Amino acid sequence: MNAPPTGVVVDAYTTGNLLPAAFAAHGARLVHVQTRRAVSTALPGPDLARFAGNLVYAGEPTLDELRALAPAFVVAGQDSGVALADLISERLGLPTNGTALSTARWDKHAMGERLRARGLRCARQFRSADPADLVRWRKESGPGDLPVVVKPLGSAGTDRVYVCRTDAEIEAAAAAVLGGPDVYGRPAGEVLVQSFLEGTEYIVDSVSRDGEHYFCGVWRYHKRLVGGRPVYDRDTLLAPDEEPVPALLRYVGEVLDALGVRHGSAHAEVIATPDGPALVEVGARMNGNMHPGLHRLCLGHDQAALTALAYLRPEEFRARWAGRAYRRLRPAAVCNTATGRSGVVVGVDPGAVARVEALESVHAVAVKLAPGDRMRPTTDLLSSPLRVFLTHDDPAVLDADVRAVRALAERVYVLAGDGPGGAS
Template sequence: MPKAEFTGPAVIVDPYSSGALFAAAFAEQGVAVVAVVSGPRPPQAYASSYRPQDYPEIIVFDGDLDAVVGRVRELAPRCVIAGCESGVDLAERLAPLVLPDRSNVPELASARRDKSAMAAATAAVGLPIIPQICTADPDEVQAWLDREGLTGRDLVIKPPRSASTDGVVKLPGGVGWREVFARQIGRTNQFGETDDLLVVQKFVTGTEYVVDTFSHDGEHTIVDVCRYRKVDNGPHMAVYDTMQWVAPNDEALPEITDYTRGVLDAVGMRFGAAHVEVMATPDGPLLIELGARPHGGGQPRFNRNATGDSQIDRTVSYLTGKEISAGYELRRHQTCVFHIARRSGVVRNTAVLDEITALTSHHFSVQNLVDGSHVPMTRDLVDSLDFGFAILSHREAEQVQRDHDTIRKLEEQLVIETPHVPVAEH
């Protein structure tokens, strides 16, 4: 598409998390970025990434969609896209009204945000999905378990509209699912939304992949593929251990990426970045969930180091009239190692983690604890990012693995003390 067709600023809805990276990337190409924010303050999980100084104009949505649409139309932007998960709903409402030729299928908007709706849309085109039900009624869950033969099987309960494994609970053998369901229903999630419905799924096993994409005119390009390793941490399931970048010639990828493209078609994705999580099972790939926005946690910065590209870069390249690739190359072996706290308590000896920066494959690291601070047992990705992580990158995969093992040994030297609570005397 000729460069002349792309004019005006870029509009980013909730430019938080990785969405905050758009401002600098567009600025390098001489393009201004206008922020539309879905509320007066970012969700707490994203607050630290918000840089209001990067935007010449910030439009606050206060419930009046017509007012926002009117102002965004006046800007004649080249795109209206979500920066992170909290901006997806508003971006999906705005884009078709402002740039219908550069937006997703409006009738399928819920399938790009709600986990139950995206599974239903995927199943509707004949692709396999994880057996599940979404309801507020525990009796409906019991009837479904009986009907599907899942009584006594491992289950997962999770909110349909949260992210970062927030509120995800694994139930071995399904034991106690009613109690967990009762505790989780009506809970306020990390976006400040009420979980008035819950998804109950069969627990499936396999290898989890994330496929990061950029779509234009309904064509889905692959920006990167990463393989997750998750571990149980006490009662908490799916705690992130590592995320490893996968070479494009890996034998598992053709089936994974073909399935991903089918899912993106099914949910009406036609323009913008998407983050698709897929479980490779013995019976084939199954959708875990997708986000109609870039991979969060600043991943595009690290992806650029591994591949020379990212969802941010590819989006900006396309919207400034440059040629973009349909695939990617892996230039360096790279792994993100997430710190894990094995229990809650007051932490000591945090200086031991300073040794991470001296590792041969060290590319980037952050750890947010100091001696005397309280660390919770790691439950989800938010906890992992609050604690910290390290990016290991090297031309030799063996070096990355050795340094990963060293990080886990350093973590074992942390002292996490459970505060003593004195028993009152009577």
């Protein structure tokens, strides 16, 4: 009897934890590899109980341990694992995106420069460890070149992403980026400043095998600025023939080819500018908002299951999915709630959660904080306290339920110092 196939996941933060179940459906087991000994607490970390083992990468000895396991594939669970997943898969002779363009798949500056070299539309940009250099670049770009976007080179979840309208704001934002590690615990080193892209922002998710791409879904972002920082509000699933989806798919296909994404999942964020699609960034990993149950209902598949199929049954993946785009079976939305409250969570009100769950279109509710956690005012995706997944045949019901979720969300958490009735 043949042993079940073994695979490797590097840094299974957030939705990387969905991969063990997806691969287990095909009889495969997964071993986890950490890029760093210290696991970041800024994101939901690896659930090691889901994996057959865990290794902390230490160079050649770890590669020897992995060779002994004879893995069939290596997958990045988050952006922080992309470079190491590329290296391990290349060194072990497995299906790989390779190391030659690896930096361009996680470093946002290298990513933009690679696209520019290939003639693909993207933001103008500059990187430096000196905030004054960023202001100097802005001035040399022209006095009208405001606002600009300041962000870390390789973080996630809108971590310290600022839309800056003055040079003083640029310097303050750069100092904030340089003042601490990114969400994976890595020092900033340098800061990225980019020209502001006017237009609506979209998500384009994909899974690839041998350079053939399947587009899993396109979602329209609804964001608002809070103190100059973009805060996620709602993602809305678009139909594949809805504008500007066809142009987005063509453009992202060219982006994936330019960045050497030949295997595995990708999550692209794109602005539909007046001149056409332009990349914000792309991660060679799954969508962090992906919920398998919701995606199966509204799309007939989910990105984790398709990733497993692409690695374990490539012929089936190519025959059924490669070179195609998704179908929308029913409308869907993901709502990330915002709060202005601050304090220590002392309880979660089950009645308030139940009222959210009882809304007609609600499929699942992710309560992100627990007693003892600190709630802070929402300034990015990481500080959104509640995520709600919704789907319904009638878009009007979806819209009404999103409004109801926002109205109920503040009642979910009880903070130290709240009165008997909790948040009002």
